[in-house]
Amino acid sequence: MEQQASKIIKVLKSSKLRVTPQRFAVYANLLGRTDHPTAEQILQDLNQHSPISSQATVYSCLQALQEVGLVRQVLLEEGICRYDANVQPHHHFRCQTCGAIEDLAWDILQSPNLEKLRPGTRPQGYELTVYGICAECAH
Incomplete structure (x- = not known):
C-alpha cells in the first residue's frame, strides 16, 4: 500500500500537480x-467512512487530473459523465441490462473510415462503445 501511495505521489508531482x-x-x-464512476460515486466512496471531501473539490480534482492527462471523461450515456484513469x-x-461498463482492447474493433466524414471536418480521435448484454446478465 505504501509503495502504491509513493507511486501516486510521484505521478502527480511529475505531472506538475x-x-x-x-x-x-x-x-x-480511480486507479x-x-x-468508470461518476464524480458523485467517487465522492460517496471517499466519504463512506468519514467526510474528507466535497462535491466541488472532487470536480476540481477531476478537472486538474484531466488537464494533465491522468484521467479522462467517458460519455457512455446521455447526460452522465464518467471518469477513467485508463488513458x-x-x-x-x-451492458443494457445492468449498466456494467467494460474496457475493450483498442485493436479488437476495426477502425472507422474517417475520410468519409463531411468535407472540412478534422477528426482528432475516436472511441467506440458497443452496447449489448454482458455475460452475467445473459445467463
Missing part, C-alpha cells in the same frame, strides 16, 4: 476502479 490529500484520494480511487486508447462495452 500539487499533491493534496483530496487530489491523492480521487486519483487513488483502483474499472467501473490508453481503448473502447467500451456497456
Whole structure:
C-alpha cells in the first residue's frame, strides 16, 4: 500500500500537480476502479467512512487530473459523465441490462473510415462503445 501511495505521489508531482490529500484520494480511487464512476460515486466512496471531501473539490480534482492527462471523461450515456484513469486508447462495452461498463482492447474493433466524414471536418480521435448484454446478465 505504501509503495502504491509513493507511486501516486510521484505521478502527480511529475505531472506538475500539487499533491493534496483530496487530489491523492480521487486519483487513488480511480486507479483502483474499472467501473468508470461518476464524480458523485467517487465522492460517496471517499466519504463512506468519514467526510474528507466535497462535491466541488472532487470536480476540481477531476478537472486538474484531466488537464494533465491522468484521467479522462467517458460519455457512455446521455447526460452522465464518467471518469477513467485508463488513458490508453481503448473502447467500451456497456451492458443494457445492468449498466456494467467494460474496457475493450483498442485493436479488437476495426477502425472507422474517417475520410468519409463531411468535407472540412478534422477528426482528432475516436472511441467506440458497443452496447449489448454482458455475460452475467445473459445467463
